Amino acid sequence: ALQYIHAMGVIHRDVKPENVLLDRHEIAQLCDFGIALNPAHRATQIGDRMGTPSFMAPEQYNDPASVTPSADIFGLGATMYTGLTAKSPMSLVVGHLRQKALEILPGDVAPIIERATAPGLESRYASAEEMAMELAELS
Numbered sequence: 001a002l003q004y005i006h007a008m009g010v011i012h013r014d015v016k017p018e019n020v021l022l023d024r025h026e027i028a029q030l031c032d033f034g035i036a037l038n039p040a041h042r043a044t045q046i047g048d049r050m051g052t053p054s055f056m057a058p059e060q061y062n063d064p065a066s067v068t069p070s071a072d073i074f075g076l077g078a079t080m081y082t083g084l085t086a087k088s089p090m091s092l093v094v095g096h097l098r099q100k101a102l103e104i105l106p107g108d109v110a111p112i113i114e115r116a117t118a119p120g121l122e123s124r125y126a127s128a129e130e131m132a133m134e135l136a137e138l139s
Helices: 002-007 058-062 069-085 089-093 095-103 110-116 128-136
Strands: 020-022 028-030
Touching: 002 069, 002 128, 058 069, 069 089, 069 110, 069 128, 089 095, 095 110, 110 128
Parallel strands: none
Antiparallel strands: 020 028
């Protein structure tokens, strides 16, 4: 879903567990595009701080005007973290807590979530497609 919306120029800005639904075939569906940044419909301004703080990328919170698709990748990584640990992803953005938070993840998925939730844009996946390819290698 992120690959598709990003190709359309849309940034969801609120990827979190409550916005990922499973259909009857247990395929994840992204929902609630109410605060999405859509170049065709500017209901919100680029500089508006939008999203759920515990699932927001650092740059989305600190500088809303700089939001890119990378913020959605961060949100997806944080969502996966919560799904796997039943814990808030807030510790992923607190420097001294980050490593301990990552240590509780299953070994095979830990590097993927670590990269998806990297504090710096340059360390995250370049695209949702790149992240999906690494996830597919796990199965």
